[in-house]
Amino acid sequence: MFFSLLISIACCLEFPSDLEPFVVGRQWVESNNHETQPCMAIDAHIRTYGGALVINLVGFCDDFFKNIPVVCEIVSFDYYAEVHEAKTVFRAPSNETRGGFVSPLFLAPSQYNDILMWHSMYVDCGPTQIDFGTVSLVSGNTRINNIVFESSFAADEPTIESAVCTRLYNTATWKPANTIRLLEWIEWTLSVGINSIHLYVHSVNSDDLWEILRFYVEEGAVVLHDWSDDAVMHAWELAQVSHISDCLLRLEGVVKYVALIDHDEFIQVAPDFETVVSALEAARKENNVESNIMRLDPLMLQSKLCRKTDSALHVAAYCSACEYSYYNWSKYFLISDSKKPLKLMPYIHTASSASESYDVPRKYSFIAHVKSKMQERDMCESPVTVQWHERTVNSTWNTLVSRPVVGEMYSESEFRRLVNERANRRKISMKFKLEIDEH
Numbered sequence: 001m002f003f004s005l006l007i008s009i010a011c012c013l014e015f016p017s018d019l020e021p022f023v024v025g026r027q028w029v030e031s032n033n034h035e036t037q038p039c040m041a042i043d044a045h046i047r048t049y050g051g052a053l054v055i056n057l058v059g060f061c062d063d064f065f066k067n068i069p070v071v072c073e074i075v076s077f078d079y080y081a082e083v084h085e086a087k088t089v090f091r092a093p094s095n096e097t098r099g100g101f102v103s104p105l106f107l108a109p110s111q112y113n114d115i116l117m118w119h120s121m122y123v124d125c126g127p128t129q130i131d132f133g134t135v136s137l138v139s140g141n142t143r144i145n146n147i148v149f150e151s152s153f154a155a156d157e158p159t160i161e162s163a164v165c166t167r168l169y170n171t172a173t174w175k176p177a178n179t180i181r182l183l184e185w186i187e188w189t190l191s192v193g194i195n196s197i198h199l200y201v202h203s204v205n206s207d208d209l210w211e212i213l214r215f216y217v218e219e220g221a222v223v224l225h226d227w228s229d230d231a232v233m234h235a236w237e238l239a240q241v242s243h244i245s246d247c248l249l250r251l252e253g254v255v256k257y258v259a260l261i262d263h264d265e266f267i268q269v270a271p272d273f274e275t276v277v278s279a280l281e282a283a284r285k286e287n288n289v290e291s292n293i294m295r296l297d298p299l300m301l302q303s304k305l306c307r308k309t310d311s312a313l314h315v316a317a318y319c320s321a322c323e324y325s326y327y328n329w330s331k332y333f334l335i336s337d338s339k340k341p342l343k344l345m346p347y348i349h350t351a352s353s354a355s356e357s358y359d360v361p362r363k364y365s366f367i368a369h370v371k372s373k374m375q376e377r378d379m380c381e382s383p384v385t386v387q388w389h390e391r392t393v394n395s396t397w398n399t400l401v402s403r404p405v406v407g408e409m410y411s412e413s414e415f416r417r418l419v420n421e422r423a424n425r426r427k428i429s430m431k432f433k434l435e436i437d438e439h
Contacts (some may be wrong), residue, residue: 048253072125160291
């Protein structure tokens, strides 16, 4: 029932008309041979380095793995044609999806499952001389026709220093407090030196959120991607690999440092550095790092208010964290330039240079992962106090409260309500105690 709700919300998602020109859309080209479970080509890109034509897929595409060659029929808009046998057809392994969900290759229709049967994958058609046209994928009796592609013609070297990719997917129960937390995350991420944030929107039903995002979109700090098609919402967890693949393919050769994090994860920069990029550059230089994948160690923050918090930021109110690293939940910065082109997803645990990913020490940077609820198995053996980056906290808070719309939201924020309620309870408790003592 929950996933049906997500699907219905996704189908009805409409971006505000004034934001539509800023939204990066999708093609959603469906195969001809999957009546029960669609196989969707989300988009196609010509890679900046190497010029390979890559198609990003999601859905029930088992026939692409039955040892039948996948043929790429590439046609330019002036009717010049090329036919390639695909160099690579790859599906995300189970450990690259949340919870390690397993997607069996072949099942009878009676065994279809809403989540486990969906695959995230890509098809690499190899280099092409065509800059702008369509590609059709053919595998046995299955065809996905006329997927439009265009070369990005990126510069030889990246022109943007850093970007972050994330997704909005848990918006069925979106509340004003969620908008406030997302605001803090956006401002925090910009404050640590990230140049742009790419939001892959699965579903949104919040006027407040659109009002806030409008400012960042018009300013150029946030790029909205329409990821709301019901086919992808049908398997939103497995589709996360596809949206990451899409982001990396779009930003390869355009952005030097690309981070893949969620909006409950806050990049922490050591006090010695102004930005996360300067911290990562220092780490690479001082440690002779060869890898182009920088793994940030995550501290898992419990939902526990810190009594000595000076700032009114929600995130800075959480101070208790787990000392040990959650390796499977690690997050990465990937370096994309001509010397170290990105390996295609889903290889996020292997560096393109064939070197192991580099573990960034906390003296440079780490991730603070704020969980809404800590489960019993997640409880810390030796909790530590997180020292939030004071400069970033102050910068984030000062920027947020200086904007009229944001200031109004904070005046009604859940955080202030909780603090006031807690203070009132203490007053009532003390008054009751005094009255008992008096008697």
